Amino acid sequence: MFQIVDARLLAASVKQLKVAAPEITRKRKPGQFVVLRINEEGERIPLTIADADPEAGTITLIFQEVGKSTAQLGRLKAGDFHRRFNRSSGSSHPYRKNSKPWSA
Numbered sequence: 001m002f003q004i005v006d007a008r009l010l011a012a013s014v015k016q017l018k019v020a021a022p023e024i025t026r027k028r029k030p031g032q033f034v035v036l037r038i039n040e041e042g043e044r045i046p047l048t049i050a051d052a053d054p055e056a057g058t059i060t061l062i063f064q065e066v067g068k069s070t071a072q073l074g075r076l077k078a079g080d081f082h083r084r085f086n087r088s089s090g091s092s093h094p095y096r097k098n099s100k101p102w103s104a
C-alpha cells in the first residue's frame with residue numbers, strides 16, 4: 001500500500017499526487033515511469049515520475065483524467081492509499097549537467 005501525502009488540482013482534469021514511495025525515490029532515474037493499480041482488480045496505469053524527493057521519500061505524479069482509471073485515481077485524497085506500484089521502469093533519459101538545450 002502506498003500513501004498519498006498530497007493531492008492537488010493543477011488545471012481542469014489535471015491532478016498532481018505526491019506519493020510516499022521511498023524505495024522508488026532511491027532507484028528511479030529521470031524519464032522513468034511507474035505502473036500503479038488503485039486496487040487489486042484495478043487496471044494498470046503507467047505514469048511518468050515527474051519528480052522525486054529522496055529525503056522526503058516521495059515521488060510526484062502528474063496526470064490527466066481521460067478515462068475510468070485516471071478518474072478513480074483523481075478522486076483519491078491526501079491520506080488515502082492505492083494498492084500497488086510496479087517498480088520504476090522504462091529507459092532513463094541521459095542527463096548531462098553542462099549539455100546545451102535541444103533545439104530543432
Ligand SMILES: Cc1cc2nc3c(=O)[nH]c(=O)nc-3n(C[C@H](O)[C@H](O)[C@H](O)COP(=O)(O)OP(=O)(O)OC[C@H]3O[C@@H](n4cnc5c(N)ncnc54)[C@H](O)[C@@H]3O)c2cc1C
Pocket residue numbers: 033043044045046047048049062063064065066067068069070071090
Ligand atoms: C509509459 C507511459 C507513461 C505515461 N505517463 C503519463 C503521465 O505522466 N501523465 C498522464 O496523464 N498520462 C500518462 N500516460 C497515459 C496514462 O497511462 C493513460 O492516460 C491512462 O492509463 C488512461 O487510463 P484510463 O483508464 O483513465 O483511460 P482509458 O479508458 O484507458 O482511456 C480513455 C481514453 O483516452 C485514450 N488514451 C488512453 N491512454 C492514452 C495515451 N497514452 N495517449 C493517448 N490517448 C490515450 C483512450 O484511447 C481513450 O479514448 C502514460 C502512458 C505510458 C504508456
